[in-house]
Amino acid sequence: MTMHAPVRLVATLVVPSPDPVALRARLAEHVGRHASCVTTDSGDVVLSSELGRSRLALEAGALRITAESADPAGLAYIKMIMANHVLDFGEADVALHWTGVGAAGSPLPFFRQMTVTGAATFGRFRRLTLKGDDLGRFAESGLHVRLLLPAEGVRQRWPVTGDDGRPWWPDGNPPPARVYTLRRIDVAAGEVEIDMLLHVGHRDAPGAAFAERARPGDVVGMTGPGGGDLPAASDYLFLADETGLPAVARMLAEMPVGCRVRAILEVEGREDWQDLPSAAEADIVWLHRRDGARLETMVDAIGADDLQPDVVVWGGMEHAARRAIYRRAVDIWGLSRDRLRLASYWRRGQAGGDHHHDD
Ligand SMILES: Cc1cc2nc3c(=O)[nH]c(=O)nc-3n(C[C@H](O)[C@H](O)[C@H](O)COP(=O)(O)OP(=O)(O)OC[C@H]3O[C@@H](n4cnc5c(N)ncnc54)[C@H](O)[C@@H]3O)c2cc1C
Numbered sequence: 001m002t003m004h005a006p007v008r009l010v011a012t013l014v015v016p017s018p019d020p021v022a023l024r025a026r027l028a029e030h031v032g033r034h035a036s037c038v039t040t041d042s043g044d045v046v047l048s049s050e051l052g053r054s055r056l057a058l059e060a061g062a063l064r065i066t067a068e069s070a071d072p073a074g075l076a077y078i079k080m081i082m083a084n085h086v087l088d089f090g091e092a093d094v095a096l097h098w099t100g101v102g103a104a105g106s107p108l109p110f111f112r113q114m115t116v117t118g119a120a121t122f123g124r125f126r127r128l129t130l131k132g133d134d135l136g137r138f139a140e141s142g143l144h145v146r147l148l149l150p151a152e153g154v155r156q157r158w159p160v161t162g163d164d165g166r167p168w169w170p171d172g173n174p175p176p177a178r179v180y181t182l183r184r185i186d187v188a189a190g191e192v193e194i195d196m197l198l199h200v201g202h203r204d205a206p207g208a209a210f211a212e213r214a215r216p217g218d219v220v221g222m223t224g225p226g227g228g229d230l231p232a233a234s235d236y237l238f239l240a241d242e243t244g245l246p247a248v249a250r251m252l253a254e255m256p257v258g259c260r261v262r263a264i265l266e267v268e269g270r271e272d273w274q275d276l277p278s279a280a281e282a283d284i285v286w287l288h289r290r291d292g293a294r295l296e297t298m299v300d301a302i303g304a305d306d307l308q309p310d311v312v313v314w315g316g317m318e319h320a321a322r323r324a325i326y327r328r329a330v331d332i333w334g335l336s337r338d339r340l341r342l343a344s345y346w347r348r349g350q351a352g353g354d355h356h357h358d359d
Contacts, residue, residue, distance in 0.1 A: 244316025
């Protein structure tokens with residue numbers, strides 16, 4: 001039997017810089033927040049993550065970035081991330097130009113055009129069914145995607161790979177993008193389902209407004225997937241408002257027999273309840289905001305002794321609620337970061353969601 005080494009896809013970017021040592025240090029610091037970082041005997045910096053690997057090597061008056069991945073989308077993400085950082089640092093006086101795999105003008109491997117095939121209203125949600133090609137990678141890792149939402153009546157032209165590794169939009173500016181969860185994915189059928197909340201003030205909000213007007217035949221862009229893993233445990237505490245509910249539904253649906261989950265879900269009222277089938281032993285608690293019930297108050301009543309020693313706490317909710325719950329989980333429950341997956345899914349008064357955690 002012949003053994004094949006995994007195919008390595010490689011691309012290279014040479015960034016002219018007056019101070020390549022400083023540029024390498026800044027890249028290592030910023031990208032290293034989401035990747036492991038080692039310095040080789042030859043002095044190169046190598047950053048590795050689930051996306052692949054990049055090597056930062058000094059040249060006369062330049063930094064050479066060599067990106068490598070087994071997966072075209074992983075490589076494309078590394079190229080985009082590196083270019084974004086170099087441009088953010090104000091380092092590039094000249095246009096950036098990657099050579100190697102993923103030439104300018106080629107399709108973006110992490111992008112799909114999706115067509116609405118179904119749109120149903122239940123409670124304050126719209127459930128959109130979207131169809132697209134080649135969805136395998138969207139079932140493999142994170143649960144979340146970024147939807148690129150064309151304005152009403154606009155025939156959107158989609159991006160391709162830019163010379164500098166970032167998406168290049170033929171008509172200039174990209175449309176607004178919002179993050180949603182794939183509540184269900186069927187790769188064979190080329191189909192995903194997304195539950196989108198019609199929240200207060202939704203008519204001026206690109207995500208919710210698109211959800212409300214979506215009809216079969218409409219198209220939307222989708223990139224991803226993204227989002228972290230759920231650490232293995234036998235006991236879980238899930239905490240969510242409506243925006244985290246689709247992720248709770250998917251995690252419960254995919255959870256094996258033998259796990260125990262307590263899910264505390266804050267919604268407006270009874271009309272937002274939904275079936276949450278699971279092979280796990282699941283205890284679901286619905287809190288009605290309309291009656292004054294709140295996630296934070298409920299969580300305040302949970303003491304460290306009420307939790308199993310190996311519990312993993314997962315949450316998706318509004319920024320302020322997340323912050324209060326995070327503090328309790330660390331200060332009162334004494335949970336370490338590796339057993340906490342608490343994310344801010346939106347921020348009151350701020351369009352475009354909130355993806356920063358300021359613990
Ligand atoms: C990883 C992740 C997964 C997510 N999954 C889902 C999902 O599956 N379904 C889903 O519906 N949402 C989900 N969200 C939340 C969603 O991305 C945000 O609510 C987003 O702001 C909605 O965009 P929009 O264009 O409708 O509103 P925006 O234009 O972003 O906001 C307009 C105004 O509406 C307010 N607003 C936004 N969201 C809400 C809300 N939920 N309730 C009340 N006011 C709000 C904002 O504060 C702002 O004032 C997820 C977020 C993340 C980070």
